[in-house]
Amino acid sequence: MTDDIVASVVRQWQTVNPGLDTGPMEIIGRINRCAALLQQAEDAPLRSAGLTRAEFDLLGAVRRTDRELTPGELARETFSSGAAVTKRLRALQDRALVERRGDDRDRRVAHVRLTDEGRALVDRLLPEQLAYERSVLAGLDQPGRDELASRLSELLVQLEGRLGGARR
Amino acid sequence: MTDDIVASVVRQWQTVNPGLDTGPMEIIGRINRCAALLQQAEDAPLRSAGLTRAEFDLLGAVRRTDRELTPGELARETFSSGAAVTKRLRALQDRALVERRGDDRDRRVAHVRLTDEGRALVDRLLPEQLAYERSVLAGLDQPGRDELASRLSELLVQLEGRLGGARR
DNA sequence: AGCAGGTATTACACCGGTAAACGATTTGAC
């Protein structure tokens, strides 16, 4: 069992400040570090298609709900600000991947849907992306992956309850 | 067992595209989501001290290594670009939390150390931060936390080997 | 001296968030 960066950081803290309860770092530090490493590399298949992770998330949200979404819904779905969604929509629209359509009843709201190219792009990219992710996770055996997924789900439920409630 | 956001996203994908192997999402999606939620809220104690997470990481790196570090070392230690470190150092120096000292031998390199206030600030903030993080993790029992930490460590080792090697 | 390699900083551009602005709709008082 070799140790990771977080383990050595924790060891440094213990040396310098022996009383410290560094327990939380072992989880939160690792989650942050994993997320950082993943985001740096994970997007390789996306980048080759000229897409940001955030843009892909947006396209994916429209694709998987299989209906038109409003910018507001997209903002909630992708956990980003309305302004960010607006900008991404403009960029994606300029590339003819999404279309805007004004609501007939309420002219404040817009409806966003994928163009055929947008849909085709997502359907081509997502399997590539998942295959890449699968290769990244290949170092863990199946029981380990299940265990990890289930623990993360537990944690995520906690976080959503505690923090997601305070959101918005 | 209630399910989290990732579970419902996976379900949506399965509805729309039944053949898809969504396994990787169960881990990577959750890690990203946890990291996002944590970073939004986790920094509460820091923000009250007027510090960014990145700035705190930088101060922490100097504190825990217990010696002067060069900007380059700090960039590697905090996994950010040299330019970002330069700017953060300027900001922290303006607030008298760190000091720069030029090397006598090699006048390219600088050495960064904490001022007394900087050191005091870290030593005051870190326990607060850890206490806050502990409260966030309180929903998991101790065996669950250990299990999670250990699985994350496994994954992190894999990622560092696979991706960290490609870094620089 | 000149050149190759290394360190830190600066210049520039992108991306995201907050807050203000804008247009549209609903509510409520008269």
Place this chain on the structure above:
DNA sequence: GTCAAATCGTTTACCGGTGTAATACCTGCT
């Protein structure tokens, strides 16, 4: 019924933070 005010969804304006790439500077070797 109508007007004014509050509310809502979206967009725009602005700002801060980060990365890449160009720059300045230094060292050590030939």
